Amino acid sequence: MTDAPDIVLSMSDVKKHFGPVVALRNMRLQIRPGRVHTILGENGAGKSTLMKILVGVYQPTDGRMELAGQPYSPQSPTEAAQRGLAIVFQELSLCNNLSVAENIMATHEPARFGFINDRKLRQMAAELVADLGLPVNVDAKVGDLSIAQRQLVEIAKGLSHPAKVLILDEPTSSLSDSEADILFSIIERLKARGTAIIYISHRMEEIMRLSDDITVIRDGEYVATRDRNDTTIEELIALMVGRRMDEIYPPALAPGQTRGTTPALEVRKLTRADEFADISFQVMPGEILGFFGLVGSGRSEVMNAIFGMRAATGEIWLGGKPVQFRSPVEAIRAGIGFVTENRKEEGLVLGAALQPNISSASIPAFAGRSGFLNFGAERQAAAAEVQRLAIRTNSLQTLAGTLSGGNQQKVVLAKWLLTRPGVLILDEPTRGVDVGAKFEIYRIIRQLASEGTAIIMVSSELPEVLGLADRVAIMAEGRIKATLSGDELTPEHVMAYATGTSK
Amino acid sequence: MTQTTDPAATARGQQLRALMLQYGGILMALVALCVIFTLMNGRFMTVANLTNILQQVAVVAIAAFGMTWVILLGEIDLSIGSIIAVAGMAGAQALAMGVGFVPALLFTLAAGAVMGGINGVLTAKLMLPSFIVTVATMGIYRGVVSLPTNGAPAMISDPSWIAIGSGSFLGLPIIIWIVLVLFLFNHILLSRTTFGRRTYLTGGNREAALYSGIKVDRLKIAIFTLSGVMAAIAGILLSSRLYSAQTNAGMSYELDAIAAAVLGGTSLAGGVGTMIGTLIGALIIGVMNNGMNMLSVPYFYQLIVKGLVILIAVWLDVRAKKRRA
Amino acid sequence: MTQTTDPAATARGQQLRALMLQYGGILMALVALCVIFTLMNGRFMTVANLTNILQQVAVVAIAAFGMTWVILLGEIDLSIGSIIAVAGMAGAQALAMGVGFVPALLFTLAAGAVMGGINGVLTAKLMLPSFIVTVATMGIYRGVVSLPTNGAPAMISDPSWIAIGSGSFLGLPIIIWIVLVLFLFNHILLSRTTFGRRTYLTGGNREAALYSGIKVDRLKIAIFTLSGVMAAIAGILLSSRLYSAQTNAGMSYELDAIAAAVLGGTSLAGGVGTMIGTLIGALIIGVMNNGMNMLSVPYFYQLIVKGLVILIAVWLDVRAKKRRA
């Protein structure tokens, strides 16, 4: 590792152990100013761990790092920030109890003798957000924001520090294309100023569009670094997963696959004040209905209402019968499954092991009348799901909170697959999931559909929606603006409805 | 002991190791205490004294079983000391009215269930923090207990009621049998049933539990009711041991119960803990009190030593868990 | 009152509305209590009695200011009742040794800081849950306070020390001045400084605070120390009011302090709460105690009524907040 003059940050032989878990075995990396360097790897490959080492959250077990030619071993995030590293964390690290402005300016508030100048703080945050072109209100409390908006706040927070090196760990995982575009233009600007950017994402199109250099890692080990212009998506995927993958989407099933004439789920004029209105749609057994929309268009709210988590007016028909769910219990009993968008808060018990997490929505299935759990059956079922979804773990006794983000997402999926739902609602099901796993998830969705499950897939990733759904409902401002299928289903059409340029 | 690989023995060995891993720190503390007291006073390690300890620890242990449920849910119940007192008084009053032993017993248990249920409903349905709800009901129940006798204790002379605290069965005091049975009941309910599983999940993440179809409100009410019933049983034992219902009975026992549960590894954040741990925690407290009395340690020093032992025990436990992770 | 749109008036109006929105429920409870007591006893709403209330509430209010910090951080401090007692005893002993008023005062404050600091270090550095740490130190400090006098109270005759509790300044009792100054100090420290902001950040999301580079450990130690100092000041006031240091002083005041903070809207989960709320909460407790005494409500009924009022006040507050959201 010579320090060529244009290398701002370099690391070699970096190792990180968490007790018996080896997260990083042998990492090296060279970052140059004014370039976007993408780190690519499967879920659990060690990307986030690497980034946390760079900003001083973790200390490496072994290895050397240099920053601008000087030895670099940050002991705390403050030190890293002082040395010119800023980061946007993958798992949101915001304080829900405080406002957007207070979060953005956290720990570098404008202050004199320790007294904060609140007016200036708000102004600085507002200017930053306006400058970045992010659609968030700096006075809102973070706890009141949707996941996507929180992600925007996280980005603003990371960008509030002047940085030589900016790390973005899956900043777009909850963003739809229009917000992502805002981020990309910010990145271009920073690049032009000479900032080095380390970028992590699982969205291949985005990576190819944005990156200058791409480093692939596998199982905590350095695999290769490529110049974007000298490589292809196929090669990168092969490097990453260790085998070739020709297709990102599994083959579509023959049309007319849907069964029967009774919709599995039909929603009529579902309305909830200030959130959504007049939502009507139906899904047939075996059909995949996409739900597309921009951040805050109200899709998650609709799904929550269907699932009995929030009250709403209107009718819901299940298999031709009117139903009314006052709680998720009733929805689950009626055969609805719901993979929620916020896995940490709504999906998982992070402090519990995988087995109870996976069985948590189907507890009655593992108990007789007596109320005693059948641990053997539970273990078998959970193990089967772990295998089916290729969840990377040593055992079923591993705590859910210690898995990587993508693997956590698979655990949520496993939990709902185990309920064998007739209608499965998926809200951003591949958020933060690597391509290999995405393919698996897509394959499973397809397979479920072919078995007759009606599927609603809410997603902010347009390619995913287009690649998978039979029909797509497009929401904007709390209403369904259009439901498209067949030839009408083009990216241009969908975006036109979603952004409101087409009525 | 042998080098054969008998699978049953291996399984037992693994179980033992798992047990040691989970409770190593706290068991070490318990054993250390026993060794110290035995070395310092020859009478400590006698059957009579060990029986003594178990009897003395019974009231707190049973209350702590109930408390463990509540803490597992991420809640707290500060009213159990008052429930202990009300239960004793309810029993004494019922007996005084001549309803007979069994009806008085049932009435007392029902009173405990109602008081616990009130805590649960206020917490679950009105969405008030359980800390404040049970601080309030702690005062309310403590006021209620004094109403029938205007603060005076109520004598109990019913021989069956008295037998609970002083009788024996198969050579073991009845009170110890009760602790054992209740330990097994709570242990099995927690570790083997859907009810227990739901408690762990809800305590770990309430929101996720709701989405998984757990009726969180009902569960909460059920658990506070269970805690109330456990406290009522503790109150029965206490009044039986004292031949009377005292209006200041059980004062600040909630802290001992919480200490027992937390010593035993129950996390106040919810979702983590076991009945075995709580039992060990309660034993530590009991051994400590007994041992220091045996050594005639003055009262103020007892307070200090007790605090230090709690600190050391929890620290040993946290350290052992960290090393394992 | 007028229809002009004077911007300053509008700003004031908005501030007032924000205040009402935030504290509406709890203020309503306080006003309702005052109205009821005034209607039932003509002497309630007199300057003499209101001064009385403020003096009586001073000790709990000051302890509650410290407690608010701790709760904001998502922790709890059960040892403050014992710290109150130790502080009084430390002051009495120092005075008895003839060191003089100011050194005795400083020694007492230092004792409070050390006891709070110990809580902080054990919680932050050994990573023990603060509940169990402070349950343990509650016992330890309570034991320590009895050592110098073997449990007996210590007389205080130093006139300056006594003046704290019974003197006046500009027509207002000194004790009320102290409460006001400490309220302003804590309010400004919490709402205007980086220290306060860090407390909110850490209480809201400890991990996020760590990632933002906040030295969470140091903050925790600082806040427990602050809580210890507040408790020491409360102990000075109490010993001054009582002309003596009692070994059982401040017993269970931690619960009153927590109740005041929670009544005032401080969330036990951390991250949410204000000093204004805590002051109102403390006033509710004080008004209730005083009002019921004025009405000669018997003791046991006082316990019951106090519990019910706490429940109603918190419920009003939760409801008001929900309606707003």
Added chain:
Amino acid sequence: DGIGASLLTQQHPFYIELADAMKAEAEVKGVPLEISIANQDLNKQLADVEDFIVKGVDVIVISPVDSQGALAAIAKAEAAGIKVITVDIPIANGQVTSHIGTDNYTGGVKAAELMGKVLEGKGKVAIIDYPTVQSVVARIDGFKKGLEEFPGIEIVAQQTGITRAEALAVSQNMLQANPDITGIFGFGDDAALAAAVAVKSAGLQDQVKVIGFDGMEEARNAVDSDPVMVGVIQQFPQEMGKTAVDTAAQVIAGEEVPAEQPIVPGIYTGM
């Protein structure tokens, strides 16, 4: 106007009887009487007295939570021109209009004399105490002083047992550690009754004698029926309560009252 009474506690039969006697006598004399309970908290006692002052009572009757700490409350009352009478527990080096109370020290000495008698001058004795309450400390001091007359009797253990439950555990443990104990002195009825239970459950009823202090009904009944309970030092709360109210009424009427009205405890050893 009328009498304001601030009592130490309402969870002890002694104080319940005292309060009942005061109420009955106030009824008879036709004086208004208000009672508040300090619940063993000196700060609450001070607040209670402050509230009496605001209410404008004529006389304050107080049973101090602590003989020194109550000075502040008494000073406040006297500064407001209100006369103060103490019952049961005296105020340390302070002047009150009148004090009506049991001589606890003498009571302790009497307990020792009884102990010496039933043990025939030799044996091993344990004490259950409550070291933060001064009236109890006086009893224990008196008891120890009284035992000096019996060189054959040795005090082998002294432990704190404040509530009946604590006293029970403490007695069990002391008996366990010293199986040759022949006598137990409990600072109050609760402690003595608990000790008697412990003696019987240890099967030592033929060996150990228990003496208590207070002499409320439950304890007197126990002395009558239970051979282990050989006696109690008996206080007279009814008499104290009645005298307190009478004295207060005299003060209101402007009459002179004696500064000290000691009520010497009796010894109850059965019918």
